[in-house]
Amino acid sequence: MSSISDDRFDRRLLAMIGVILLGGLLGILNSTMAAVATDTLATAFKTSLSTIGWASTGFLLAVTATIPFTTWAVDRFGGRRLWLAGLLLFLAGALAAGLSWNVGSLIAFRVVQGLGAGLLDPLVLILLARAAGPHRAGRVMGMMGVVLSLGPVLGPIAGGAVLDSLSWRWMFLLSVPIGAVAWFLALRMIPTEGQDDRPASGRLDVMGMALLGPGFAAVVLALSQTAEQGGIATWQALLPLGAGVVLLIGYAVHAARSKAPVIDLRLFANRGFTASVTIMGLGGMALYASLFALPLYYQQAHGHDVLTAGLLMTPVGLGGALAMPLAGRLSDRLGSRGPATGGAILAALSAFAFTQVEAATPEVWTVLGALAIGLGSGCFSAPTMGSLYRTLPPALVAQGSSVLYMLNQLGAALGVAVVTLIVQTSGDVVTGLHGVYWFATAMMVIVLAAIPLLPGKPQQQDASDVLAKTSS
Known part of the structure; x- marks a missing residue:
């Protein structure tokens, strides 16, 4: 297209x-x-x-x-x-x-x-x-x-x-x-689309498909079972985790030998691409921490029902919906680093603020904090995704999109598993909330460290093949 x-x-x-x-x-x-x-x-x-x-x-x-x-x-x-x-x-x-x-x-x-x-x-x-x-x-x-x-x-x-x-x-x-x-x-x-509008498609990498898809699915299943079983030291979690790791290692060996793997791992040789998918994965983990922990806090600490707790979560999504179009448009003109840095700082400060929340904290402050987390997340997410597609040539857009989505799925599952373990091992809901947001704050600090690796201003970017470095 x-x-x-x-x-x-x-x-x-x-x-x-x-x-x-x-x-x-x-x-x-x-x-x-x-x-x-x-x-x-x-x-x-x-x-x-x-x-x-x-x-x-x-x-x-x-x-x-x-x-x-x-x-x-x-x-x-x-x-x-x-x-x-x-x-x-x-x-x-x-x-x-x-x-x-x-x-x-x-x-x-x-x-x-x-x-x-x-x-x-x-x-x-x-x-x-x-x-x-x-x-x-x-x-x-x-x-x-x-x-x-x-x-x-x-x-x-x-x-x-x-x-x-x-x-x-x-x-x-x-x-x-x-x-x-x-x-x-x-x-x-x-x-x-005409045939000329899309990259040429080679033969289906059947072996790669048999290793990569089930491998990622097994790891996601292991993380889901970790959350459900209350720990990773159970056969329900360890069995799929072991199978997933073996399959993914097998895929890495296969991709290194194949001329046309379904996902070329040399994509990660590009610094901007690796930074983009890392930021989106870690940012997704921090965001899912809020989506999981805050409703629990509203229900147990403030006595709200499920629907009311869900409504009180709306500011998280509203903040992201407001920030992402503006930040994305700004990144097309100024580059990704500035808007992404501002958003990550706001999200980190907001997550840290939640580590100070108590059961008696007025809901207006948690609502404003949730809105700030949404705004911050939106400010670094849209520029980061935009930079990924400015880095990739058209022929690799499909592979880059699939890597981004799979790592987001993995990040979400890992985030839910970690948050579940934090909540289950805490003495009460407020202590659990603090632990979850210390985790989210740490993720935002890592995101801040990765943002300087994103590409610079759009006019400075080179959209040449990201595999060139490794093949030269």
């Missing part, structure tokens, strides 16, 4: 962004809505919480395992065709999940949804990055950040609202009409 010229940016690109983000938002909302329905689903199917938890875990593992295939398929079949197929698969899974007759069918259909989401999620990044071009990468990533910021916050609120007034089935069935609208809009708004 060729970059859209400046004089047509507002008309064509904005319409396409809206359609793509509508489809991307469905996956985020659906997965986060389902997370708040665990108790309801366990009661409905007369099963245990650990069993029903596989409806969410299966979804997550299917997403993670599918991402490497998307890296190859987008160049083989074209972004538009793959987007339509992924959205159709996601909607079929949503419809079937809403009609599930037992817990086994629900888990199976959630896996189908995850396969569709595994196509859609990296495609959001790939399609937008290719359409915008390197000079508008920050602006477009900032627009996408509105969805990324609001989705995880609005999902639990929407899920709670649905469960209060409708059957649990509607958490999945409501996606169908909205997704159908998104599918027909995509037919009209996403342009068809």
